[in-house]
Amino acid sequence: MARFAYGGQALMEGVLMRGKDAIGVAVRGPDGQVFAGEEPLNSILHRNRFARAPFFRGVVVLYETLVIGTRWLMRSGSLAAAGEGVAFGGKALALTMVFTIALAVGLFVLLPLVVATGTTSFLLGGAEIGGGLQAFVVHLLEGLVRVAIFVGYLLIVSRSAEIGRVFQYHGAEHMTIHTLEAELPLTVENVRRYPTAHPRCGTEFLVVFIIVSILLFSFLAGADLWIAILGRILLIPVIAAVAYEILKWGAARRERALARWLFLPGIWLQAITTKQPDDSMIEIAIASMRAALAANGDEAPEGSWDPQSVPIPDAGQLAKDVEARQNAAEAAPETTSRDESPALAAEAPAGEPEPPAARSSSKDVAVDA
DSSP states (O other): OOOOOOEEEEETTEEEEEOSSEEEEEEEOTTSOEEEEEEEOOOHHHHOTGGGSTTHHHHHHHHHHHHHHHHHHHHHHHHHTTTTTOOOOHHHHHHHHHHHHHHHHIIIIIHHHHHHHHHHHHHTTTOOOOSTHHHHHHHHHHHHHHHHHHHHHHHHHTTSHHHHHHHHHHHHHHHHHHHHHTTOOOOHHHHTTSOSOOTTOHHHHHHHHHHHHHHHHGGGTTOOHHHHHHHHHHHHHHHHHHHHHHHHHHHHTTTSHHHHHHTHHHHHHHHHHOOOOOHHHHHHHHHHHHHHHHHTTOOOOTTOOOOOOEEOOOHHHHHHHHHHHHHHHHHHHHHHHHHHHHHHHTOOOTTSOOOHHHHHHHHHHHHHO
16 A cells, blocks of 8 residues: 655754654754654544645645644744743734745735836836737746746745755755655665655645746736736645645656656746755754654654654743753852862962862862862
8 A cells, every 4th residue: 555645844954744644843952852643634624525625625735735734843943942032822823824824825826926016117107007019028027027036035045054054954854755755764875865846845836836826817918907916826725736636646656758848947946945954953853743643643664763852842831941951051160269279379389399288179169179
């Protein structure tokens, strides 16, 4: 019986793996320890046959991925930054989701339209844009601007050190999934054999999304600006549904040369969004996959590495514990310094024997250290 097609997501210093009924998560803590846990998926896909229907399922999966992914991205950030005074609550999660959606719609849907319309109007000397060829030029320019903004955005954010590490974990996630799909033991050595790109990647979904949007937005070519903007916003769920079905179709036929050729742009773009991970990142990806397999009642291939981990703690309590250890470590040198002061004061002048009391004090300090 074939395995369920596990998916995943890179987190801040961690990886999330999604199975049919539950997710597994692993995060590297501030002291280097591995936190691992699982969470059941209370998905509407399990309860409603209508939600599992083609095209509708794409919208559901996209929504659930956004909600679950954003929540765990913020929680992993809190765990990784414990002791640095960084914490994210429920309000921060809601604001982050609203900001993310607004940024995506504004940057990749509306901005290209505004730029294309303004550029075409400027080239026409400020004249009103008509239908026919002029509307087609606006639509074509909008598509080119959308692609340029998308690629440029990825190139810019990839220069950040923090995002660069997330992209490394993204690569580790893909490589681990490749290893599981090959039914090889989940070990660092086996995972290293596989590429960082994967045909079911979210990056590939975004590429398909952009291509479908260019095609569907063509029906709005020549419409008034406010109709064009409203129409694009309303078409987003439709585009997501179509893009999901296309990606699902392509992933099932990737062994065919034509399908591989059609989806090459998504693989190429993963050269930006995935990077080669180090061994510690692969260990986190394996820990996440092991947690996901266990949560879904599945077994890892025989001989897989079983990393040592502890349950995922509360981020606030972890931050307090780390802060307490840091304060204790900072206080230790001060205590040692105070203990050493009498010994220094009791040192005899040069050339004279050291008093017995001073020798005793020096010995005590050395033992304490």
